[in-house]
Amino acid sequence: MEWKARRSGRWSFPLALVGAAVLAAGGMHRALAAPAGNVSALHALVQDYDRFSSALDPLSAAARGDEAAAERWPDDSLAAEQARYRTLLDFRRRLDAIDTKALSGEDAINDALIAWTVDLAIEGRRFDEGRMPFTSDEGFYLVPGYAAENSPLHDEAAARRWLTRMRALPAFYDQQIANMKRGIATGFVQPRLIALKVVEATRALAALPPERSALMAPFDTLPNTIPKARRDALRAEGLAIVRDRIKPAEEAVARFMKDAYLPASRATLGAFDLPDGRAYYAYRVRSETTTGMTPDEVFALGQSEIARLHAAMQAQMDALGFKGDFKAFVAALRGDQRFYVKTREALMEKASRLAKEVDDRLPGVIGKLPRLPYGVRQVPEAIEEGYTSGRYNPGSPALGIAGGLMINTSHLDQRPLYELPSLVAHEGAPGHHIQIALGQEMADLPGFRRDYATTAFVEGWALYSEQLVTEFGFYPTPYERFGQLSMEMWRACRLVMDVGLHWKGWTRDQAVACLRDNTAVAEKNIQNEVDRYIAWPGQALGYKIGELTIASLRHQAEAALGNRFDERRFHDVVLDEGAMPMDLLKARVAAWIEAEKKKTS
Numbered sequence: 001m002e003w004k005a006r007r008s009g010r011w012s013f014p015l016a017l018v019g020a021a022v023l024a025a026g027g028m029h030r031a032l033a034a035p036a037g038n039v040s041a042l043h044a045l046v047q048d049y050d051r052f053s054s055a056l057d058p059l060s061a062a063a064r065g066d067e068a069a070a071e072r073w074p075d076d077s078l079a080a081e082q083a084r085y086r087t088l089l090d091f092r093r094r095l096d097a098i099d100t101k102a103l104s105g106e107d108a109i110n111d112a113l114i115a116w117t118v119d120l121a122i123e124g125r126r127f128d129e130g131r132m133p134f135t136s137d138e139g140f141y142l143v144p145g146y147a148a149e150n151s152p153l154h155d156e157a158a159a160r161r162w163l164t165r166m167r168a169l170p171a172f173y174d175q176q177i178a179n180m181k182r183g184i185a186t187g188f189v190q191p192r193l194i195a196l197k198v199v200e201a202t203r204a205l206a207a208l209p210p211e212r213s214a215l216m217a218p219f220d221t222l223p224n225t226i227p228k229a230r231r232d233a234l235r236a237e238g239l240a241i242v243r244d245r246i247k248p249a250e251e252a253v254a255r256f257m258k259d260a261y262l263p264a265s266r267a268t269l270g271a272f273d274l275p276d277g278r279a280y281y282a283y284r285v286r287s288e289t290t291t292g293m294t295p296d297e298v299f300a301l302g303q304s305e306i307a308r309l310h311a312a313m314q315a316q317m318d319a320l321g322f323k324g325d326f327k328a329f330v331a332a333l334r335g336d337q338r339f340y341v342k343t344r345e346a347l348m349e350k351a352s353r354l355a356k357e358v359d360d361r362l363p364g365v366i367g368k369l370p371r372l373p374y375g376v377r378q379v380p381e382a383i384e385e386g387y388t389s390g391r392y393n394p395g396s397p398a399l400g401i402a403g404g405l406m407i408n409t410s411h412l413d414q415r416p417l418y419e420l421p422s423l424v425a426h427e428g429a430p431g432h433h434i435q436i437a438l439g440q441e442m443a444d445l446p447g448f449r450r451d452y453a454t455t456a457f458v459e460g461w462a463l464y465s466e467q468l469v470t471e472f473g474f475y476p477t478p479y480e481r482f483g484q485l486s487m488e489m490w491r492a493c494r495l496v497m498d499v500g501l502h503w504k505g506w507t508r509d510q511a512v513a514c515l516r517d518n519t520a521v522a523e524k525n526i527q528n529e530v531d532r533y534i535a536w537p538g539q540a541l542g543y544k545i546g547e548l549t550i551a552s553l554r555h556q557a558e559a560a561l562g563n564r565f566d567e568r569r570f571h572d573v574v575l576d577e578g579a580m581p582m583d584l585l586k587a588r589v590a591a592w593i594e595a596e597k598k599k600t601s
Contacts, residue, residue: 045091049114050447054447139198141253163238195257340416351376367569379409456545
């Protein structure tokens, strides 16, 4: 399960622990006084960094309402990357000139987050990740579809901007081909089994008739205030661009993937086999966990979590009076038809009902909720085959787009109802929608703060949310509780599978066996997920690391505050400044605990 990022940001770096005074959580989004020179220098840096971030990711900037960004695609050319690297070095020079001890409140958080992202980007330039612009189910070729989902055309000016962006798409594809050629030349390529998936995906994309292109969908949003003849003319102009410019570009991508990339793809699986691979994977571990943990430490944590969760799952089997072993119980679950629906509509109805049940209880556990709603949507059948069971599509408060809890309704015999509550809580509320929409609505923060996303925080909160809804009675029988534990076990297995594949030399069969032997995850999902871990080193690690961190912080707060602990306030403290690395979150919660103690002392 995952939220669907507009762009795959992979920046992070071990963050020096920020002092408690810097992160005092008594007031929301307030900047405290600091020496004027430091503040003015930082404010100028924040403004420049915000512009830099928007230029780097025009899709996110456009979703915040930036009209100029709505005409552009990301510039992923080698020349642009080199120019950005020089800018990052200059940001680091400017950061070094600021006395961080004199900063507090929002100023301190802005400084820390910019330092975090800048330092990691500088380190990551060594690995030139742009050479590998796709995973098993995500990649550059899906970026246009994501942009289309977040590009409503409220007037003719917006349509003109979209047409300009459409015309620029072939150049974006050319950049990706150039980057992949550089990857081929240097041996920084995906395994063959991943390349095969993308060969098929790009072939299918190119084969779609122009009128079925996702890029045509925004024209459906043109308002009736525009005369029909004008709407038809705009649509016709867009269709001509797809037919004459974009389809040839898609076909060129598909040919390149089949004729050039696939033959150059590698037979090995692990990141350690890439050039400078062990250093690269250690960097990816730090990036995704936002900690200083080593791969071996992550692996050991995964083993410990697997053992703990096995005991909890056995307790649910015992509660049901089941006498067989784990494998037999999972087989019984998979064969029990009461846990499966027969139609797509029935699965959507079940998911929608669960989503509304959560909504009914949210005010009792979170004090500050977003204004932006979310919908429960069916994954389009054209892309459902390689899609995960569920996903979250961020909306846009600025553009009037609701968030989307996406439900995969294919292979209904692989979508058990005992997993559905966890899926809904993770991808919808209290999970991704609440955390991401709150961040988007923090209009008083710089844009880079509203869009900032690191796996450990975003996915950690979503996995924590699966446990949070236990308070709602979301898992009423041992079957649902076993299903929730199975979903958590899946994330524990990721810790050992990811490190196993990319650090210890595991085979794909070993990784598959880890999920088969320890979870009730359906076979279809097992196959898709293992390929995702192979294709995206380290990303799978942030979920459990983030969830365990948030849970540990809650336990610390409960122990320190006793009956003064306020669950709603704790969750607001976690969420109210947006996503952040784990060290920064720890310092923020520690500051809040101390502030709460002083209130009652």
